[in-house]
Amino acid sequence: MNLKKLSIEYDRLYGEADKLFKKHNPCQFKGNKCVYKGAPRTNGCCGSCRHLTPKGCSVKCLGCKTFFCEGNYCKVSNGFLNRLHDLREEASQISTVMLGCYQSKKEFLLYYSLSILF
Numbered sequence: 166m167n168l169k170k171l172s173i174e175y176d177r178l179y180g181e182a183d184k185l186f187k188k189h190n191p192c193q194f195k196g197n198k199c200v201y202k203g204a205p206r207t208n209g210c211c212g213s214c215r216h217l218t219p220k221g222c223s224v225k226c227l228g229c230k231t232f233f234c235e236g237n238y239c240k241v242s243n244g245f246l247n248r249l250h251d252l253r254e255e256a257s258q259i260s261t262v263m264l265g266c267y268q269s270k271k272e273f274l275l276y277y278s279l280s281i282l283f
């Protein structure tokens with residue numbers, strides 16, 4: 166797989182995950198707090214990270230986009246969890262790096278993935 170194809174696949178998976186989270190709203194943000202024990206989370210982001218801006222995440226990190234904390238599994242539908250699992254499976258079959266690295270830019274993940282794949 167070359168860089169262009171990997172980038173297209175990455176964007177597709179990221180877009181699908183984005184749609185899934187928008188449809189199910191599993192984190193149920195109220196203000197800056199998510200449903201998880203009311204822990205403060207900023208602009209839809211789970212971590213404190215240099216890529217976080219006042220408008221939210223400034224990079225397209227697939228690992229972050231497809232992350233959902235296990236503590237809240239009982240609060241979401243099986244449909245959401247199954248689809249999320251499928252997306253993560255699909256991504257990991259292309260490159261485990263794309264999922265394993267959080268707080269990372271898309272560009273870094275693509276080049277890192279390619280350096281391992283070839």
Ligand code: SF4
Binds near residue numbers: 199200234
């Ligand atoms: S994944 Fe969990 S901790 Fe992160 S924002 Fe969603 S509910 Fe909160």
Ligand code: SF4
Binds near residue numbers: 211213
């Ligand atoms: S890369 Fe991940 S941790 Fe960093 S701002 Fe984006 S979603 Fe949050």
